Amino acid sequence: MIVSLEQQKEYYQALITKNRAYDGIFYAGIKTTGIFCHASCTARKPKFENCEFYKTAQEALLAGYRPCKICRPLSFPQMIPEEVQLLVDAVEEQPEKRWKEADFSKLGLHSASARRKFKEVYQMTFVQYARARRMGIAFKEIKKGSKVVDQQLEVGYESASGFNDAFSKIMGNPAKKVVGTPLIASFISIPIGRMLCLADENYLYLLEFEDRRGLELEIEKLRSKYNFRILYGQTLISKQVEQQLNEYFARKRMTFSIPLFYDGTDFQKKVWRELELIPAGNTRSYQEIAIRLGDRNKVRAVGRANGLNKIAIIIPCHRVIGQNGQLTGYAGGLARKKYLLDLEK
Known part of the structure; x- marks a missing residue:
């Protein structure tokens, strides 16, 4: 969750004054030590520029911080x-x-x-x-x-x-x-979280919420299959992804023009391309997609392919719903799925 500069200053003041009222409201990641703390932590206070602030402990953990042994932030309340x-x-x-x-x-x-x-x-x-x-x-x-x-x-x-x-x-x-071919990793902050982007100069290979279940296995399989090594940085493709996502969340864009690398079977690739044909503001059921692909009995196969999509939002698996119109499983979480569908409406 993105914390505004105004909130950061407020939280830093609470950290400096050891204000217990803010315990559990935010967690402070200290860049120089690699730990995260409660507001009331008694440890030596860092400079403002050495702090990062998070609304949840999970966000601090995902950012690479470990819990402080002095204030034990995971023990609240x-x-x-x-x-x-x-x-x-x-x-x-x-x-x-x-x-x-x-x-x-x-x-x-x-x-x-x-x-x-x-x-x-x-x-x-x-x-x-x-x-x-x-x-x-x-x-x-x-x-x-x-x-x-x-x-x-x-x-x-x-x-x-x-x-x-x-x-x-x-x-x-x-x-x-x-060793291996480099694949460049970058992080993109959006209103509903932070995403990991893996790209080279030619294609986007992966775009996932960093807290997605099974993300590390996706990365392992991708790099092992193609002998990739993961480095940090930016490519022309990743810059385009960030720009187009910003336009999407600003409601200035509902379609994307990013060259994608489809890592899957022939059937899975057909499903993903069918997903790309669903207009923004519309939804399809798994059965409707199976029928469009010529076999109404492949509903489960469509569901599996939908779940194996490595490129969230751009390949819009969030536009697939249950036959009864209910929101069904989404790796990024149903709250995010609802947000995306509401945004597109």
Whole structure:
């Protein structure tokens, strides 16, 4: 969520004065230490230019910050249950880890109970938390343009290996050795969040909300399949994407002219091109699309192809709804889907 300059100044004043009334209202990311804090944190206060402000803890995690050990921002508004704190500590020890049911047992926890308590405390699932931490680390390193692991202590690691794994497992840039064709990553802020853009000088390969479920797997598969390495920067294509998205949200544009790379089967590509034919302000059901493609029995296949779309908004999978007219699953979240449909109307 974008924080205005006026709000940033207000939040900074609250941070400087340790105003408890703002605890839980915002989270301050400190660039020099890599941590995020409550307003009332007693740690030494940074300069204004070294602060970034977020409305939720998940946004701070996705930006690559880790929770402060002094003010424990993830404990607001109550003390964390012991099993939840155990999970938080475990994530910090191995932020690159992908959790399985057996991992809860190793910690002596009952999976369902621990997950439920985690959701009650943080208003996000444990999986979302762990994913945000992994992605945050990788995104932070992309923004730095890092290729060599030389700042692991700054971001909270006692050894280089964990830091390297968290980045390279997702983005494929092994320390001290970079191979493969470059794909350039950039971040685009829009009114409903922030998007990750992957492009080269010829095509747009991926445009997704940074908190989309399964995003890291999409990136891994894409780079592994085509031997890409991910670097941070801008290309002519990514600049065009940002410009056209800004025009879209300003209601000055409802169609896009970006060269796209369609990574999928022949059938999936047909579905995606059919999505592009849905006019702004209109919707189609999965069955209508299946019929247009010549086989009304391929509703589920259409649904799968719709879910595998890697280029959100520009390939408008948000314009596909259920047969009964209800909004159905959208990787960016139903609230965003509704926002986009309302915008286009």
